[in-house]
Amino acid sequence: MSVVLNNPLHRKLRMALIGGGGGGFIGRVHATAAQLDNRAVVVAGALSSNPDKSKQTAPAFGIADERAYGSYRELLDGETELPAEGRVDFVSIATPNHTHFEIAQAALKAGLHVVCDKPMTNHVAEAEQLAELVAQSGSVFALTHNYTGYPMIRQARAMIEAGELGEIQAVRANYMQGWLCGMELDPNAPRGVWKADPAKAGSGSLGDVGTHAFNLVGYVTGLRATQLSCLMRSFHPERPLDDYGHVAIKFDEAALGMIIFSQITHGRLNDLTLEVDGTKGAISWRQEDPNQLVVQRTGQATQTYDRDPAAGYTNELARDACRIPAGHPEGFFEAFANVYRAAFDDMARHAAGEAIDSRCTAYPNVHDGVEGVRFIAACQASSDVDGQWLPIA
Amino acid sequence: MSVVLNNPLHRKLRMALIGGGGGGFIGRVHATAAQLDNRAVVVAGALSSNPDKSKQTAPAFGIADERAYGSYRELLDGETELPAEGRVDFVSIATPNHTHFEIAQAALKAGLHVVCDKPMTNHVAEAEQLAELVAQSGSVFALTHNYTGYPMIRQARAMIEAGELGEIQAVRANYMQGWLCGMELDPNAPRGVWKADPAKAGSGSLGDVGTHAFNLVGYVTGLRATQLSCLMRSFHPERPLDDYGHVAIKFDEAALGMIIFSQITHGRLNDLTLEVDGTKGAISWRQEDPNQLVVQRTGQATQTYDRDPAAGYTNELARDACRIPAGHPEGFFEAFANVYRAAFDDMARHAAGEAIDSRCTAYPNVHDGVEGVRFIAACQASSDVDGQWLPIA
């Protein structure tokens, strides 16, 4: 549970936030999560593509007027001109999907670390280019697949890695939301306007939530998906992007996977669930109840593990992701902050002159991002041919 | 909640039980469910393919020695010789799958009504032949897809039929068990031995539980499946039949369906769940918690409907399926008995000289049985070609 300022600079890391000034809430989440452990501070921002709005919103993030930039380019230019000891260490990208690539690319070229929202890019080629650039730059790149930050998800991963569930036979991950039903009731609803624009979002529910489910499956089980069959629908006549879909998956071993995603299921809020069946046991977890993990083994009572750093059954990976004793609910911010925390550790190593492994698994990395974009592309291709099985290129 | 002996004969119906003398529990369930409302009485039986065992088990079912037969053929012969006023009215078939067809056929030909376990037959041609025979005979034929008997499932069906959920967009039904894990731990475990024999069972988890899920989806939503893509696995090297699978379904409208079945998920007992998404609302239900139905509508709090015959929100179809006030848990027996109760109503109509509609929806009928066998065949065909989409013939 240590939150010491243990970087070799003995100071908080300086963060620039790109995005966050619009109607969405994710920029605020980035700021809160990054600063939760007092190891970083937001000092600069390009909060909106509208320069006036960017300036106006800055004080709410504690950003001084002179570092409230009108665009990410101005920000990178402005910060690069500052002396190293005042300059930002990293940028957090919380903008619409179609802009991730160019911003991340520019930031990496400017020598900054990058924390980027998912999906990483809208095209596979961009994603691959980014992976190459990260490797060249030696900078830290973290993708905020924040659900990997939950302690009980980490518990599950470490259990599976240690063979506690035996061989994995099947995985099921559903990510169900219903907010598009609400959008239909109120077409002027401000939330996520760009998410309805194919040119900006790239995909609908698939990229917005399905890709989280796919990442989580890989993170927890370590299985590698090889082929998929996907069917998607846009149930609303005027909605250009998918709002529901399912993806059957074959893994490189015999294991089977199923991912279902929806944004049209009435009443579901952010209902991401994960179930894994192994030869020795099975687990299940639910994001809206994140502090518990259900573990079942034939012949034994159903066991509910709590996020309990003091319990004997809790492994180190989970324990390190906890901040307070069990029974005191941790939530979304803390999980998100765990992704940041691991990225900060790498930034500290970088500052100490250590080489950064772009495949570090302590946080979702650029290669996870490439896989996510390939998954999206394969799903779209499969659904376009009515659900035929296709390789995940 | 009426349980009056309302048949025109003013007497209990006389039942013959075929099967039930082996290791399984389903014969006992048939006897208990059929007699729960005091409208039928078990008077004859061919409880085992082993005549000695059949005799021995008979007293436990209250069957007199002279009507404990050594085989279903003896039973049909013996009963047919009895005067009409003593003869059984119907047979209940609780035997291994591969015998359903010949027993049902013989019973119908003997002029008896039939209550039959699922899957109805092991081959589509047999199923179709049976459907024809039922139509010709004018007898009552009920298939014990018992999960349709739960009051909250009936509530869901009637709500959807009345348009309360709008157009149905997606359906998900999972039927998860883990008992095969236990079988592996103890190969001498007696339960369901014939279920492991391809020649007898016809299929594994698919026919055992998957077909229940498929039937439930159709019963509740009224949707007609047209195509499917199925992948099945037998995860244990020495198991000849499927123990896990998923089936993606296209319905005749745009709706999508997903059915997942397992008998290798550690710790799951009889975990059948159903979720339906409509344009106006969504519902979810769980067999192990059968007295509740969760109803969700955008902008409203999540509503949990209780199996409450006194509640204003309960519809007639559900109310008629209840025996006691809400809060007093009803379970598996009562749901099973509701299938019998509806069949008894038709037997009473038959006794009163009314024509029987073989498509009566008050209980799962022979045509539901045909659809179930077609579903199994299509799933097997699709899985054999690695999950290709196939029509449900």
Next chain:
Amino acid sequence: MSVVLNNPLHRKLRMALIGGGGGGFIGRVHATAAQLDNRAVVVAGALSSNPDKSKQTAPAFGIADERAYGSYRELLDGETELPAEGRVDFVSIATPNHTHFEIAQAALKAGLHVVCDKPMTNHVAEAEQLAELVAQSGSVFALTHNYTGYPMIRQARAMIEAGELGEIQAVRANYMQGWLCGMELDPNAPRGVWKADPAKAGSGSLGDVGTHAFNLVGYVTGLRATQLSCLMRSFHPERPLDDYGHVAIKFDEAALGMIIFSQITHGRLNDLTLEVDGTKGAISWRQEDPNQLVVQRTGQATQTYDRDPAAGYTNELARDACRIPAGHPEGFFEAFANVYRAAFDDMARHAAGEAIDSRCTAYPNVHDGVEGVRFIAACQASSDVDGQWLPIA
């Protein structure tokens, strides 16, 4: 799971039902539960204090016209005149509380076994008199504290008896209903009319549900209550009887108990819960979810035991109370039937000439009934003096 007709008479026991013809549902429950295992059959009845109604209702219970009596006295007279081989073996008393005593007394004097609803009587002196009469008569007397019949309650009892929870430190039982709220909304509601009449019911929520909770605490823990402090309220101005109350209890050891009962808590149906804290572990159980028992021990994950006769953790007392495999929900009827089943075992022993132990714990006995009536009296006395502590005489 044996349901064999194992009584030495090799026949079903013959039951007379007193009550059950009114608006309530409990008479129907007695009939269904008693006959569930096919070991008894209802052959006679005095179903209503209104003779016409009694006759009319009889067919619904399968009672022949000539044995549908106009009163319990007629029934006892009529049946006594029948030859022994046709006469009823036992009466089930499902009438308003104030009539239990005289009916039970008369039935015992007529040489019949008695199954009686709770509370046993309205006065302590009557209860004690009945206990004496049972001892003298040698007949079987069972009190339908039906919640003791749930398998997981029996699991809990046997675990505690075996010391698995260590010394018991505290017990909490809440029995919450809300149906009186509904009565207020509709004063013509038929259910439980006599329950509102002090002369008939003796007490309100205390006797109706509180006494169940008290019995359950004793059954599961074996603790003996010595003193209590009770406060009750009648929250509705025109309601003469208590509708809410709590009872703090001191047991003969240091253990503390708390019982809360309500019939005015909106939305609660039949919400009986039990929690027991021991030095080695704690358990909790909920009647509306009766197939699970939660077991907790420091340092271990929370364990949910299923009603699973095949599980290693299930003890014999629980296993014997199960009828079907886990995951197939058993409910209210089955638990109720377990009380009957144990009484039938004793009736069979009686028929075989064995002496009956009136303190047999396989079902709630007449002494449990005495304790229940004393509990009610002590609660009323304590509440009358504003919650002072009083001994349970």
Next chain:
Amino acid sequence: MSVVLNNPLHRKLRMALIGGGGGGFIGRVHATAAQLDNRAVVVAGALSSNPDKSKQTAPAFGIADERAYGSYRELLDGETELPAEGRVDFVSIATPNHTHFEIAQAALKAGLHVVCDKPMTNHVAEAEQLAELVAQSGSVFALTHNYTGYPMIRQARAMIEAGELGEIQAVRANYMQGWLCGMELDPNAPRGVWKADPAKAGSGSLGDVGTHAFNLVGYVTGLRATQLSCLMRSFHPERPLDDYGHVAIKFDEAALGMIIFSQITHGRLNDLTLEVDGTKGAISWRQEDPNQLVVQRTGQATQTYDRDPAAGYTNELARDACRIPAGHPEGFFEAFANVYRAAFDDMARHAAGEAIDSRCTAYPNVHDGVEGVRFIAACQASSDVDGQWLPIA
């Protein structure tokens, strides 16, 4: 959801933390909660009664060496000497109970605002003296009864205040933990050592958790407790303080209350539950599932309200306590931070020259603290005379 730096100083408030350097976690919680919204920053601390430890721990809180004081007295002296524009604005007291009084008193006398852990003091006279001092000083005083900060608790309070549940008839609050079982297993366990020392803690489970439950009951219902009957136990022979107890409560109206607290219930972590029964509806809430509130009304389905700032059913008091959309779990930190946030608003008003109302209900105030200490004293007095009813002086 606004988190703007809206104080008239246009800067973050400066916080000094007293305590937090020991084995407990609550100091860290204060720091994280106070800084969560970026409206305050920890700049000084007296983190331990051991000056070396205080210095050592300071960097982990981001406290510079020169403001890491050896005691709270040094801190107050040191800060008072600083120019006003650098001096801390408030102290947060996260020390053992017996020290709260003198620290709070000294801080108020030094002209600082105070945020203090509960129970406020160990003696009623001290509490009353503090209340007087707060009134005189005009400073802000907030008591961290942090459970009042949960949005769904605020939802409940506002619903009740608006009459949505009608008149309140009964309240039940249980606060169950089991960590003392663990302490027995490992007597060297570091957590909460002073909590076992009567001279320091003043009471055991009563003051540690029971007082939270009492405060919550008052906060949500607005009812005023007048008399109580309490029984407490120390179930472990060598434990000098109570580890379990229950308190029956009479309110100034007819309403009844029950509070149960435990630290010896195996497996319970921080299981605070609240149930309120009114004439028009009932609610229930559970701290370990804080984002939901169950609302029940006769004749309606059970409603589960989510912490959903976008839902029509959410009232303003709840909405203002939310940071992110529903389905994204908020937890312990956020609720704790809501107490801080409201105190910061008052500190801002103070800075703007407005008078502060010491009875402000936006956060638990000094008078709530007095009531809590009186509650503890009355419980101890009642339990000492074996549970007699006593007035809450």
